[in-house]
Amino acid sequence: SRVQGYSFTSAGYKDTGRMLRQQTGTRKLSGSDHQQFLTRRSSKIMSDSHSVICSGSALSNPKLEGMNKMLVDCSRAGVNVLFVAVLGPGGQEQVHVKHKEDNKFLVEFMMEESGKHILYIKWGDQNIPGSPFLLEV
Numbered sequence: 672s673r674v675q676g677y678s679f680t681s682a683g684y685k686d687t688g689r690m691l692r693q694q695t696g697t698r699k700l701s702g703s704d705h706q707q708f709l710t711r712r713s714s715k716i717m718s719d720s721h722s723v724i725c726s727g728s729a730l731s732n733p734k735l736e737g738m739n740k741m742l743v744d745c746s747r748a749g750v751n752v753l754f755v756a757v758l759g760p761g762g763q764e765q766v767h768v769k770h771k772e773d774n775k776f777l778v779e780f781m782m783e784e785s786g787k788h789i790l791y792i793k794w795g796d797q798n799i800p801g802s803p804f805l806l807e808v
Contacts, residue, residue, distance in 0.1 A: 717749035717750060718748060718749040718750055718751040718794065718795055718797075719747075719748050719749055719794075720748065720751075720793070720794040720795065720797035720798065720799050720800075721799070721800055722745075722747040722748040722749070723743060723744065723745050723748045723792070723794045723799040723800070724743075724744040724747075725741055725742070725743050725744070725792065725799065725801070726741065726742050726744070727740050727741030727742050727778075728740060728741070729741040729778070729780070729790070729806075730790075730804060730806075733782065733788070733806045733807070733808050734782070734808065735782055735783075735784075735785055735808040736781065736782070736783065737781065738779055738780075738781055739779065739780050739781065739782065740777065740778070740779050741777075741778045742771075742775060742776070742777060742778075743755070743775070743776045743778055743792060743799075744774070744775050744776075745774040745775065745776065745794060746773045746774045746775055748774065748794050751794050751795035752794075752795060753768060753776055753792070753793070753794060754791070754792070754793040754794075755768055755778050755780075755790075755791065755792050755793075756790075756791045757780050757782070757788055757789070757790050757791075757806075758788065758789045758791070759782055759783070759784055759786065759787075759788040760784045760785075760786040760787070760788075761783065761784050764780050764781065764782060764783065764788070765780065765781070766778065766779070766780045767779040767780065778792075782806070782808050785808055786807070786808070787805060787806070787807050788805075788806040788807070788808065789803045789804070789805060789806070790802070790803060790804040790805075790806055791803045792804070
């Protein structure tokens with residue numbers, strides 16, 4: 672089956688991965704394993720983080736204690752994995768990423784404390800244009 676969405680915090684992400692590996696009998700991939708997987712998947716890795724486009728009110732008008740939403744369009748960026756994290760004054764905030772269609776993702780997060788927050792968005796191991804973003808609420 673295909674995973675349509677996920678959420679994580681810095682504390683829960685590692686435990687979730689370990690639990691999933693135990694349930695499925697898989698092992699954690701090293702960087703070289705990941706590269707080999709992508710290479711076998713296609714004869715040439717076609718991934719371009721500079722082709723990722725972000726839009727939405729989370730970037731232009733972030734809200735305190737309200738749901739911030741944005742669309743991350745990776746449809747022209749090839750094959751890779753989207754990573755999103757928000758770091759605020761009190762630590763990492765919970766982020767929800769939902770695959771919509773055609774490598775387009777809905778990203779939702781709340782910012783619980785006022786102040787500066789950093790929004791990290793990566794396509795594979797490369798920052799997308801503008802990332803990390805500084806958000807102030």
